[in-house]
Amino acid sequence: MNKLTNLQSFLKQQQLDAALITDPHNVFYLTGFNSDPKERLLAVMVFAEAEPFLICPAMEAPDAKAAGWTGEIAGHADTQDAMQVLYETAAKRDQQMERIAIEKVHMNVERYDAVNHYFQSPEIQSIDAQMNAMRVIKDEAELDILRHAASLADYAIEVAADVMQEGMTEIELMTEIENALKKRGITHMSFDTTVLTGPKAASPHGKTGQRKIERGDLVLMDLGVIYEGYCSDITRTLAFGEPSEQAKEVYDIVKRAEQAALDAVRPGITAAELDGIARKTIEDAGYGDYFTHRLGHGLGISVHEFPSIHGGNDMPLEAGMVFTIEPGIYVTDQVGVRIEDDLVVTEDGYEVLTKYPKELTIINR
Amino acid sequence: MNKLTNLQSFLKQQQLDAALITDPHNVFYLTGFNSDPKERLLAVMVFAEAEPFLICPAMEAPDAKAAGWTGEIAGHADTQDAMQVLYETAAKRDQQMERIAIEKVHMNVERYDAVNHYFQSPEIQSIDAQMNAMRVIKDEAELDILRHAASLADYAIEVAADVMQEGMTEIELMTEIENALKKRGITHMSFDTTVLTGPKAASPHGKTGQRKIERGDLVLMDLGVIYEGYCSDITRTLAFGEPSEQAKEVYDIVKRAEQAALDAVRPGITAAELDGIARKTIEDAGYGDYFTHRLGHGLGISVHEFPSIHGGNDMPLEAGMVFTIEPGIYVTDQVGVRIEDDLVVTEDGYEVLTKYPKELTIINR
Secondary structure (H helix, E strand, O other), X not given: OHXXXXXXXXXXXXXXXXXXXXXXXXXXXXXXXXXXXXXXXXXXXXXXXXXXXXXXXXXXXHHHHHOOOOOEEEEEOOOOOHHHHHHHHHHOOOOOOOEEEEOOOOOEHHHHHHHHHHHOOOEXXXXXXXXXHHHHEOOHHHHHHHHHXXXXXXXXXXXXXXXXXXXXXXXXXXXXXXXXXXXXOOOOEXXXXXXXXXXXXXXXXXXXXXXXXXXXXXXXXXXXXXXXXXXXXXXXXXXXOOOXXXXXXXXXXXXHHXXXXXXXXXXXXXXXXXXXXXXXXXXXXXXXXXXXXXXXXXXXXXXOEEEEEOOOOOOXXXXXXXXXXXXXXXXXXXXXXXXXXXXXXXXXXXXEOOOOOOOOOEEOO | OHHHHHHHHHHHHOOOOEEEEXXXXXXXXXXXXXXXXXXOOOEXXXXXXXXXXXXXXXXXXXHXXXXXOOOEEEEEOOOOOHHHHHHHHHHOOXXXXXXEEEOOOOOEHHHHHHHHHHHOOOEEEEOHHHHHHXXXXXXXXXXXXXXXXXXXXXXXXXXHHHHXXXXXXXHHHHHHHHHHHHHXXXXXXXXXXXXXXXXXXXXXXXXXXXXXXXXOEEXXXXXXXXXXXXXXXXXXXXXXXXXXXXXXXXXXXXXXXXHHHHHHOOOOXXXXXXXXXXHHHHHHOOOHHHXXXXXXXXXXXXXXXXXXXXXXXXXXXXXXXXXXXXXXXXXXXXXXXXXXXXXXXXXXXXXXXXXOOOOOOXXXX
């Protein structure tokens, strides 16, 4: 559990006595136990100078053990005050509790009131930035999982290219894709699968619906899977039948913008610089006003995590960071194209995780 | 918008100056706008003595209007501090801000810090109990939607009964059910569909997996749909081929327990009394140790909401409350049965919303 050890080192360095981690994604990251009991308390409490413990609904304790957690587990029943059980388990360790840390972007005010009530710590800090900083660099085991998650996203696009037909609705195509993934054991997508056809592809926040594929349509698909707790996220825009000249032009610009950003990825370049490179390619082609969102986002246990790849983020990229690059052009009611890959920054460049071809696929059947 | 007016009356009565509502389910309840922009701010701010306003990401403003919101909309861009935009929009109303209310079970500490920073209100109360109290009584328009959501859950069980076959996996059966619902326009289930077969049905927290249906299995299905923002939730346990004598005995006890609880539903009886009636039926039959969870839960915009039907809840039921009744018996590695209906308390009794038959369905094909 070197992730836990890293967090303990941080606590010592910052002279923090303990951190109470309650975001299920962070609990999974630190403990390997992947659960979200919603309103019921799940937490791992980490101490600068004592053994950590996990607290969860009593009925989940066997699952936590099965997931490899070998430390103490405090189970709580629905009839108990879970925050009191937490406090009593912590108190047994007889540690100073002058300075503790919580996830301020996750903990709700009700629980915060309980932390104040039980622990009476004079100082409660945010641990969010540190958790983000730890999670933003993926290790080799995480990368292997992310590679596999990405390969399943590739497979989803292959399935779509094989089955799409004139007259098929967006929801039908989505269903075919998700059914194929279920047969490979995928039970959860990383977000709602998006299939947008024809003019609907020009709406970056459009919803998969009942529109039927027509010959000459672009078909934009944005989807990803959750595999062993980690997310993938791919977008491909395919043509069903011969696309218009405008569609081909827009596709080519987006493809060049995506490749230009990819080619610039290496340790040291900033997120803002990457965003600028893709944006300039699109601006130079005269479509600057139609690229209306950030270039990309970090990817891991959460489908949107750090780093955020946008013009205001001057964070230099480092080896081990995983994120998407996904420029798009959306000309309302006319044409919409987005191309999205997942990649990891390497010591001397980058490795693309999603591998479905980016030459414009034109389906004629 | 009489729901908003009700909340305003409550604020005046309690001498609260304003309520900041940020839980997407509560925003939908009050405004009709159903959106969850995750880490981005969505809120409706309601004042005792001034017009309410909605704040959302700028790109969602047209959707809020389309959903019927006719009041002010403050849109915020990703480059802005959304809490500052909120504060400035509120400040324009020039209201006293001495006592304000927030949802303490929803708002995170980071946002709470911002509320304190901008509003500097001496008193910040919780509005959670009032929102729960309002939502727990459904009006006729809500009941019509819930009836339709329940009929789609019935349909899902009909589909399952039609298609289940020897050798079909749990995931395959789940896929057939969800595909049939997609064809009826359902894009989201109210929770992960559960299909548990044979001895797996005896695990109340088991997960839909690769086990194949065998002749003689009980097949337990727990599922629901989201229809126009409202949830349904049904459980039926069917037999594929002739079940064991023990399975038939357990099924009969659960059915009697469920019916006994249903028959007792009327305004004035408490949640605890209902739980006790079902539990006593099961205890008297000698299976008391195998009914390991509460009798039911409220249902509406959230799949788990108030009232909670358990032995510790002495809340008397009122007409308009909607909840599940779902007793179960789980004899580990042997037999598991649960039967769950959705119902509404009426002036003189109850109306069951889910109507799939509860006689043991034995499928022989």
